[in-house]
Every structure is written in C-alpha cells, then in structure tokens.
Amino acid sequence: MSEKLFAVTIQETRIYRGPNYFSYGPAVHLTVDIGRLEQFPTDTLPGFTDELIRLLPGLHDHQCSRGHDGGFVERLIEGTWAGHVVEHVALELQRTAGHEMTRGKTRSTGATGVYNVIYGYLDETVGSLAGQLAVRLVNDLVVDPATVGQAATGQAAGNQGAEGEPFDFATEHEAFLRTSQRVAFGPSTQAILDEAMSRDIPWQRLNSASLVQLGQGVNQQRIRATMTSITSSLAVDIASDKELTNRLLASAGLPVPGSAMVREVEDAVRAARRIGYPVVVKPLDGNHGRGVAINLRDGDEVRAAFGEAYDQSRRGYVLVEAFITGRDYRVLVVGGNMVAIAERVPAHVIGDGTHTVDELVELTNADPRRGVGHEKVLTRIEVTDGAVALVRAQGFEMDQVPPKGETVKLALTANMSTGGISIDRTFEAHPDNVDIAEEAARVVGLDIAGIDFICPDITQPVRETGGGICEVNAAPGFRMHTHPTIGEPQFVSKPVVDLLFPPGTSSRIPIVAVTGTNGKTTCSRMIARIFKSIGKKVGMTSTDGIVIDGRLIIKSDASGPKSARMVLQNPRVDFAVFEVARGGILREGLGYGRNDVAVVLNVAPDHLGLRGIDTVEQLAKVKQVIVEAVPKNGSAVLNADDELVAAMRKACSGEVVWFSLEPDNRMITDHCRRGGKAVILERGELGDLIVLVHGRRRMPLAYTHLLPATFNGKAMFNVQNAMAAAAAAYCAGAPLHDIRAGLRSFTPSYYQAPGRMNLTEVQGVKVIVDYCHNVPAMAALGDFVDRFFDDVPATVERPQRIGVVATAGDRRDQDMIDLGREAGRHFDTIIVREDERLRGRKPGETAALIELGAREAQAGGGRVRHIETVLDEIDATRAGVAQANPGDLVVLCVDRAREVWDALQAFGHVAQAGAAKDEQN
Template structure:
C-alpha cells in the first residue's frame, strides 16, 4: 500500500480532503481482485504538506485510533504505517488507512488498500476493501471527516465541520455497523459456506441470503432454509397444537390448554394444578412468558402480558415443569448441540449494588443489543425490578458475595441469559426424544426446549419434558457458549443444503472485447442451448433466460449478471462484460470459469480515467484475472494487447487466430496446449481445434451462416472464439459443430448484428457498428461482399454512419475516414441520446473525417446528413437501385427493422399496382 505524489506545479488553496467521486465494486475490478470502495479525492493544498509538516497530527490520529499502530503498510511489519506518518505521507494515503481501521473497530478485519495518483496534482485514487459495502462506504466518509478535522486542529484553523465530534460519530458508526451486520446465526452459516467455496448473495437488507448459483441455489433467512416447511413453522408457532402432536407421539409434554380471557386462564390453572406457566400461543424469544405462577392473581396479571405479546390473542396455560432449561438443536433429524440456558442474572460481590452489577455485566464486550453480538445486554425493565424485589432485594441493595440475583425468569439468550455447553453430556434417551420431536413437527432445523432436573438422566424417569419446539432457532448459544466448548453447528446445516459432492456453482463464461462481444456471447449460448442447458445470458440486447428475453435493456453490467445467477432455472451462464460495468461496479460475481477476450481497440477513451488503449486493455483483463486455476482464458493471439493477458491468467490459456502461421500458437500446442486455428482444406478454410498433437476439424467457414460464406472475417473470428470457449466449458465437438452451423445472423436470433434483408431488390445489412475499429472489419466485409460481381456491374455501396456522443472528437473523425474507404455514399445520422453533445455536433465531426478522406482520393463520392435515424434509413434505401448494398449502422435496431419491413411491404404493394389492369 503505497502512495505516489503528483508532480504538477500548480498548488491548490484548500487544505482539506474533498471526495470527488465514490464507487463500490462488488466483485473483481480494475483495482483489486476483491470487492472494494473507490474514492477519488482532491487533497488540495495538502499536496504541499505531508504529515511530517503537520504539527501534532500523527499523535492526535493515533490517539483517536490506536489500532493504526498495527498497520504494516508497504514496510511489511507492524508499525510500518506509523513510520510513514513520521517520515511524511499524503492525506489520501492516510484516508485509506483510517477507513481500514474504522472497519476493524466494527469487527471487519480488512487489510487490502492502495492509494494512487490520478496524474492530476493533488488528486488521488483511494481504494480499500470491505466486508459490508454500507460499512465500508461509511468508514471512508468518516475517515475523510476525521482527517480534515485533525488537519484543521494541527493548522489551528477553523475546521470544515465545527461541531464534528469523532467519539460520537464513531459510536454512531459502530451502531449502524452492528445494525446492518448479519446476526450470529446467519454469519455462522455464511462462514461455513465461504470455507467451502459456496458463493452467496444478500437478497435484502436483513438476513435473506442466497447460497449457490442458479439451479443449485439454496436460500436461508437466519436459520430458516429453502427446505424448511412452512407448514412445520406454522405448527411450531402454535404451541397448543405442537403439544398435542408430541403427546400423540408419546413424547413427554406438560398438560396445557388455550384460553382467550383471564377468567379462562384461572379456570385452566385450577384444573391442571398450580404452579403453571402462562405464555402467548404464537410468541417467541421468551417474550410475554411467566413461569411458576401459584395464585389466580398472578395468572391474571401474566395473562395480560401474554395477551399483549400474542399476535392472534391466544394464550397458553400449561403446567409448570421444574428443572433446568436446556435447548437441543436438531438439524436434519440429528442432534448437533445441547446448551443449558441460565436466565439473566448477576452474582453479588459484597460491595456493588444490583444496578451496579448489571452495569458491569453489560460492559462485557460480548454483549450487545438484540442479536447483534454473542450475548445480549440485560434489560432492567419493570418486570426485572419486580423479580429482584421478589428475591428480597431492591436495585440499590448490595447482595452478599456469591449470591445469584435473577433479572429474568426464562433462560432465553435474547433476554440476557447465558449458555453452558452440554452437548456430550445428554442421556441417549433424551437425545432420541428431541430428534423425534423435530420429526413429528417436520422441521429441518429445530430448537427443542427441555425442562428437566438433569439432562444426563432420562426425563421419563426424573420428570420433565418438552415445553417448546422452535423454528429458526438461534445458534449463538451453541457457537459462542458462555461456558464450555463451541459447537460448529453451521456445518450440518450446510451439509443439509449442499450434501458432499453437490455443486453450488454453475459454469460461467464471460466475454469481453471492443467489438464482437454480443455475437460471440449469443453463439456460445446457442451452442449450450442446443445441448439442453438452461442458459442465462446477458448482453447489450438484454437478459435472456432459456432463450426468452426477460429484460430489454443494455444488460452487459454486473447487476444483470447477478440477476442471472439468482434465477433458479439457469444451469449455465454466458455474460457479455462491458468496460463500463467493470469500471462502475466490477464484475458483480467472484469468478468465471472461462474468459473470452476478442480484441482491444480505441473506444470509449477519455471516460472514467481510461485515456489509453493500454489502460482499456487492463480493464478488460479483469475477466482473465477472475479465471480460477481449473478455468481457462480464450484469447486472441492476433491482438498483442490481448495476447499479453496470458501473464495474469491462473488457469490454462486457449488461443484463437486467423493467422495459420502464428508461431506462438504452434509452440503452445507443441507443449500440449489448446488453440482454435484456420487451415486450408479441400473445400476451403477449415476451423480446426488443436489440443496438443490432436487436430480436430470443426467446420468449413463457408458453411457457417454467420460468416456469409466466409466473407465476414470478424464473425469467423467470433465463431472460433465461441468454439474455444464451448470446448473449455465441456461441450462436445458434435455440439459445437451443430451450434455454429445452426446459428444464423437473423434479426430474430441476433438483432442488430449483421442482419441481412432485401427491400425491393436492394440488399440491406443492419449492424451496430459504432467505432473506427468496427468499421475496419465491417468495411472489409463490404469489400469482400462484391468479390463475385463483375467489374462491369459496379453495384453501389451506401452506408448510414453514426456513433455515440460520448466518444472523443478524434474517434468520430476516424470513423468518418474509415467509412469513406468503403462506401460510395454516406448518410450521416445521430443517436436519439446525444450524450452531452449538441444536435448536429457528432454528425459534423464524422463528416469532417469523411471529407478529409474524400479529398485524399478515397472511394466516397457523396455525403448527406440526415440526423433522424428512421429518416436516414428511408433516405439510404430510396437512393439505392436493385443489386446495391445498403449498410445501416443502427442505434435502435428494432425501430429500423420495423421501418425496413414497412418499406418492403410498400414496395411490394407498388409493384402489384403496376400490373393491375386500368
């Protein structure tokens, strides 16, 4: 973690850190293999004032966050960061470390971070990892505020926030961190899943989590799972019904009855005999429960409390069983842990009052509010005060040393109780009873509450029984017992959801490049659909699930990828991965089994800090970095920038190339590697899959519909990349052959990608070509298209040309120059969304480039500007004669296609009218 100072000569006046931009990466990204927060900060005048020139800054910072003394930074040893502070480092670098330390104070152990100059004086990229994105982002914002406050104090200048109190802000940060964090039970299951390399996604702001991908997914909410029966949960919530079912199965349960009035409660108590327990029929966490009631008055008072806690107004009165309170956890029908629960209490020390003892007990760092920590703080409410009074004490009294003073009647952890592990002490008969109770109710994960004198003795002999069966039981009393060894109760839960040998991931193929991504993605998806797979696919056209377009939008980003991975039907995923999504959020998933990189060419430069084609290659390289050891990267050997990505691939590299004499490929295959190459066959060019010494013919290029008899060289290349990816993902050669030979560039199978139609004898091609490199490839197709036409016929070539407004001026001129080499007539239009340009500005730049090429003697004869896309389409088709070729570079493919069909219908109607008799 190092920082590099910018060196421009213009100082900034402001001496504070200002956040210009912030992003959250939810997967591998340009800066890190792991999820990260990215701030672009401007430190202004602090560029001239490193930390060694700020009097007292380092001392104040370490006083606020002593844990910074453990940070190693680039020195690789504890205290390295403090050394950097004393030697002098910059405020952006300090912000990075403060954000990491703030997360550590919230229990999130994160050490990943880096600070890099943007090239602009005083402006830095600050990147740091996170476990929870809300906590990570909050830590970054608070870090900036703390640094600014300490700088102002060091300078003795007015702070940016006069009322900033770091201690109070830090406490608020910790409270929010605890609120958004998973509870102990959910976190225990997630930790076990992560240890097994099972991917997970949080589906809401609470505890609903998806484990696994697609068809293999399972869901949990705390300790309820996809396999938890809703009917079983309803039964467990109805305590009277639970008791009847358990009694019918011959299991020991207390006598009980359900009432709706206080008088009925007293009547039932008299019938079953005092003492009794009164509790809400559908309650949980021990709320509204009163035990050991011996008088009608006590029953009436308890009824009121239980009635208020009951959702449906039903209260259960049952006989009171004396003994200790035990919780038996049953997972998948087997006992996995037993804990003795001791009600919230304090032990007298002979000097402190009850209130002081409670305060000291709640100061235990293991105690928090609700379920946020392994223990819950003891609440001193009216019920607790009354219970203390019943034991002969007031809150201000000093109990004798060793005297236990209870503050709750029940042993629930949520009311401040503690737990003692008894897993290996229970009598086998009691274990059998608990397991049978879980089976009777039908719960996959059940908490069986036993009351008995001693769990080591059979309850049928000593007395006692089951007082409750709980759905979604908490794990913290077992995973973090106050006394005894922790039990790894999450393991059997994950075993239940993902038995050994069961997959949790679906294969993921990621495709990126400057041009050809969508076509290649569709080819791969088409191959696996033909194999019977349920393919989830994302592209700039939208999200496709099992060949059905479910979302029509540009879906080449991380959110769309996560949507596919959430779909329970998908068993194979193919993602088009665009530059913008990687820079905005990262990949959105942890890894891809196969990465395909088609090409890297100048496009979208000057956006989000990517100014060179080398930087663009580094962005697209992210999917190669996300390949695991058992995965593969399918790379274009003809593109030097793509070929260089082999160095960051942890898996195997598979090459594809249009050059049959590529020496790198021959050396690679000689060593046992894989490649897809072109060879001259008896009937023409042949796509061949090479694996070591084996050479496996796939198909002649002229037999692949997408290649237009081999003339569309870019689609030959796309088909080779798709073949390599499919082979790495497990497709058989027959399936690859069948998929490529049945993939057609029709509008209905690949809208906007080399769709060929005819309008009154005029050939019309619809394509998304939008940059100069794509125009080079498309122009090559246009030139080859007329290879079979004699020189006398001279058909006309007409192109409708446009690009997006967020390209550089030079890119637009280059597009015009390149188009002028291949078309006789250019109709220049603009997209509906101008992306910050003025109307006519983009078209003027394209025309400027085309004019320069025209003056240099290029093919272009005529240029026209028709800004509206549909009007431009109509103008180009109307200019053409039978046998001519019109190429439409489209933005709204569907609208253009509909217009072409309308023009074709009008032409047919006109032709029919010419032959009608007068």
C-alpha cells in the same frame, strides 16, 4: 488550520461488488482531492500522527508496504500523504466494527493532489461510511503549519471538520459503530455464511435483513437466519402453534407438560386449577420469551400474567401449561440429528458486597460481548418493571447491595434475548434425551429445530427424573452454541451447510464471460446457442438485454454487473454467458466472484477519455479483469493476433487457449507442442477450415463458408467470433459435434441476433443492419463490404455501396473524424446521422465531425463520392434505401435496431403494394 485550504474532499465514491480494475475483490473506491496537503506530508503536520494514533491505536498493527506490524506508523512518521492516510483509517475504522480487512492501495490519478483510494470491505454500507468518516477525521486533525505556535494538539480550528461543523470523533465513531451493528448479519446468519465461504460457496444478500442466497442459478439455496429453502412452511406453522405442537408430541409418546389453550382471563384461571399449580402462562404463537410467565402459584398471579401473554399473541390465544421444575436446556437438531446442547441461565447478577443491583447490571452490560438484541453474542440485560418486581421478590431493591456471592435473578425465562447466558452441554446429555429431542424435530417436521427441555439434569433420562419438552422452535438462534458463555463453541453451521449442499453437489454453475472492443454480443450468442442445443438452460446477458432459456425477459443494455447477478439469482439457469462491457467493470466491477472461462476478442481504441481510461493500454487492463477472475481450473480464450490481448496470458491463473486467423503462428505452434489448446484457421482448396488443436490432436470443426454467420466466409470478424465461441465451448465441456451443430444453426437473422449483421432485401436492394459505432468495427465491416461482391462477374457493372453512419456522442472528436474517414474508404455514398441520445453533444455536432472525416477521405482519394447528412435515424434509413438501385448494398449502422427493422419491413410492404396496384392497372 484553515478548513478551506487544508482539507481532503471526496470527488466520487464507487462501490465495486466483485473483481475490478483496481482489486481482485469487492472494494470501495474514493477519488479524493487533498488540495494544498499535497505539499504537506504527515511529518510536516504538527501533532497529526500522535493524535491519530491516540484515537486509533489499532493503526500500530497495519503493515502497509513494510511487511511488518507498525509499518504504516513508520510511514506516518517519515511522511506520507493524506490520501494514503484516508485508506488506512478507513480500514481501521472497519476493524473497530469487527470487519477485519487489510486490502487497500492509494494511487495518483495523474492530476496534482487527486488520488484513487481503494480499500476492501465486508459490508458495502460500512465500507462507504468508513471512508466518509476517515476523511472527516483526517480533516479534523490537520493543523496549518503556520499555526504551530497557537496549537499543539491538532485543534487549532476549534475542532471543526471540513464542512465547518463541530466534529467530535468519539460521538461520530459511536454512531458509525451503531450503524455497523444495525446492518450487520446476526450471529446465526453470519455463522452459516462463514461456513459457506470456507467451502467456496458464493452468496448474495437479497434484502437489507437476513435473506441470503447461497449458490448460483439452479444450484442455489436460500436462508433467512436459520430457516432454509428446505424448511417446511407447514412445520413452521405447527411449531408456532404451541398447543398443537404439544398434542402432536404427546401423541408420539414424548414427555410434554399438560396444557390448555384459552382466550379469556378467567378461562386461564380455570385451566390452571384443572392442570394444577404451579403453571406457566405464555402466548400461543410468541417467540424470544416475550409474554412468558412461569411458576404461577394462584389465580391472582395467573390474572396478572395473562394480559402480557395476550398482547404478545398474534392470534389472541394464550397457553396455560403445567410448570416443570428444573434447568432450561436448548437442544439443536439439524437434519434429524442432535448437533449441540446448551444450558440456558436466566439473566442475573452476582453480588460482590460492594455494588448495588443497578451497578451490577451496568457492570455486566459493559461486557463487550453484550449488545442490543441479536447484534452480538450476548444481549444486554434490560431492567424492566418485571425485573424490578422479581428482584424485590428475592428480598432486594435495585439500589441495595446484595451479599457477596448472592445470585440475583432479573428474568425468569432463560432466553438469550432477555440477557441470559449459555453453558455448553453437548457431550453431557443422556442418549435417551437426545433421542427424544430428535424424535420431536421429526414429529413437527423441521429440518432445523430448537427443542426446549426443562429437566433436573440433562445427563439423566428425563422419563425417570421428570421434566419434558416445553417448546419446539423453528429458526432457532445459533449464538448460544457458537459463542457459549461457558464451555467450548460448537460448529453448528457445518451440518446446516451439509444439509443444503450434500457432499458431491455443486453450488456453482459454469460461467463464460466475453469481452472485447467488438464482437462481444455475437460471440456470446454463439456460445449460448451451442449450449442451448445441448439442453442447457442458458442465462445470457448482452447489450440487448437478459435472455433466460431463449426468452428475452429484460430489454436494455444488460452487459453490466447487475444483470449478471440477476441471471445468477434465476433458479432455472444452469449455464451462464455474460457479455462484459468496459463501463460495467469501471462502474461496479464484475458483480460476481469468478468465471470459469474468459473470452477476450480484441482491444482497440474506443470509449477512451471516460472514467480515467485515456489509453488503449489502460483499456486492455480493464478488459483483463475477466482473465484475472479465471480460477486455476478455468480457462482464458485469448486472441493471439492482438498483442494487447496476447499479453493478458500473464494474468491468467488457469490455462490459456489461443485462437488465431493466422495459419502459421509460432506462439500457437509452441503452445500446442507443450500440450496446449488452440483454435486455428487452415486454408485449403475446399475453403478455410476451423480446426481445434489439443496437443497433437487436430480436430476439424467446420468450413467457414458453411457457417451462416460468416456470409460464405466473407465476414472475417464473424469467423473470428465463431473460433472464439468454439474454443470457449470446448473449455466449458461441450462435445465437438454439439459445437459444430450450434455454429451451423446460428444465423445472423434479426430474430436470432438483432442488430448484428442482419441481411434483408427491400425492392431488390440488399440491406444489412449492424451495430457499428467505432473505427475498428467500421474497418472490419468495410473489409466485409469490400468482399461482398467478389462473386459478381467482372463484366457486370459493379453495384453501389451506401453506408448510413453514426456513432455515440461520448466518443472523442478525433474518434468521430476517424470513423468518417474509415467509412469513406469503403462506401460510394455516405449518409451521416445521429443517435437519439446525444450524450452531451449539441444537435448536429457529432454528424459534423463524422462528415469532416468522410470529406477528408474523399479528398485523399477514398472511394466515397457523395456525402450528405440526415440527422434522424429513420429518415436516414429511408434516404439510404431510396438512393439504391436493385442489386446495390445498403449498410445501416443502427442505434435503434427494432425501429429501423420495422421501417425496412414497412418500406418493403408499401413497395409491394404499389407494384401490385400498377400490375392491376
């Protein structure tokens, strides 16, 4: 094998956290280059398939495209390519970590030997590491066919990976599994999440530990392990103070052992004498059984146990209490009701007459159900000094062989965290004991409580047989109930989720997603305006930032998945409107699972040549992701006048709602005849009327000239945005009168829609500030400019049109030329500027390409007569206004809208001050 000639390399790794261009769910995307292996499918690689299957026998279960177990192995034998192998190995590695996942695909990027490898994941860290290890394993197993006579098992290169480092799969796999266990949720958290997911409750992990948000926005609840949003902090404090808990329970008439709280060792001995031996010594506020010593029969044993209990106490207090004999039971109470009972048996081994105690512990720990801490359903037994002393007290040494059937205890406390086991006793407990446990949870005030009972037999009333409550636990572990060592598992997470989300309550908030090449921000603002007028607390993301209930809380380009998740985390939001841009979808996916309404305005050439999207058809597939994320009870609002958008109807699981500027669209007519919905434009003597059609019903919404955003109906792109917003609002449940009111109150002012068709006047010159950066937007803006002076009488000299034009540097050269050419069709004067961020271009390069297009338009008979370049945006703004006369129109295509607006206001104030001074003189 030659590691340089025969190696798979990862060019890029992306993590999609929601529906995306390649998959309906979260996925890892590896761009891999298989190099010379493009000429060598697996059937030509000596020993590769056999060795791979030996290391990962679970690959036999992979169906691949064959639809039956063993399908992928058949593909290996017949010959498949290394990228495809990486996909299946990554999936299988995740499965060895307990993450069952079967979604995956491998597709060529179009470049020779370079593939997109996409596969699902449950935990993004585990998924990403699985891909890296899969590539290393494939590289390790590949043998150069020329060396087939030198090696027969795939180890011709001295067992080295692609980096030239020695590679031992068993060691690397063990490290991968350890990492997987470390980042995984504990059994209790996972049980609650499994129940939540079964009810279609969305969730987000809020930290690297077990803090999780269930639900969205105002409907959210949070959990941390088994503590919840409704868990009382005061109740947790009470439960943490064992002495106070005992006093409260005793005052309620519940059976508890006598106890005393001390800080000094001799005080502990005196308390033990007063209570009466045997006693228990434990930290006042400890947990997991740490520092607990039981069945202490004299002062010396109390002194010996005191130190460890004191060390485990956070506040330096130790509790001495009467020792209750009997079995150890944990009663789980949720919402005031008992839901499960488990008998806990301390860590122990049972002699077989052959193995020593040490060997028996090793055999017991070999149980795959046992792990470190709480990572698995059982915890490994740890042989501590205390365990050795306990074994010795029972008459054995660790290297001795106990008789067959002899039980040897390795811990006195029955905690699962110290290696104990559990036996389900849920349906055996006496009703009186259940009542006592439920009353104890109510006295302490916990919504989820673990009541520790010690009594001879849980099936008999504890008040008659002796025993009592020795502890009340906040955040009790679930694994002894969900995965008992003996008995039937109890589904204890169900009542927890019932407590957080009672039947009939919602865990989600409505989500409207808006995408398209142009108009996304304006349409999103219109929808948000409609629902804000209804009284909703709207969370909106756009290229301008994140707005919560009308207040801009973050100013940045917030049209990506991270911003969407931030809105869904906000506990005030009860309605979400997301502007969804192409870049965010390609970078991370949607960032949420589904949207109730998807709005697609248009698809036109823009941002092509970036991230593998080279054609407008591919761009349409990217924007189609929000349509694919519509559930069966949701809606997709689609532009019937755009062929690429109209084709997305096939990808929608819910209903399709059309909007169209064309008055006689046959597709819409047929759609509505079948009971469908559409928003259309009817032209009449009084003007253009926006009409909502639902089956045979025709509901007039508003004349376009009455909507401020349309500039008396001249801005047809905003007419289209208003129609899409009205359709989306109707689908989301807004009443018609509120839709009308919202659209009529939405103005394109800088303060309501900064950077989107903001009209102002400077020294009698009309100035429009708009974020126009691509050819389709320039064509729409130019159409508006052509209509702007329709009201000017023909006898009056036509006003001048001045355009300050620019685009982002990451567009293609031809796109920049086309932008200049389109601008040349509509403006008399063009001033070309550049954005502050050049995005990889040299200063003046972008402007030169735009100017080239404008001069081509000039030479071809376009409207433009004067062209100049002023690179700085503020300087270009001043130049545009300075060249205008009163009554002229200046259109500023801006990047930094706030700075440009401020410059315009300052320019106007200076002019006013100068005029006032002249008047005085």
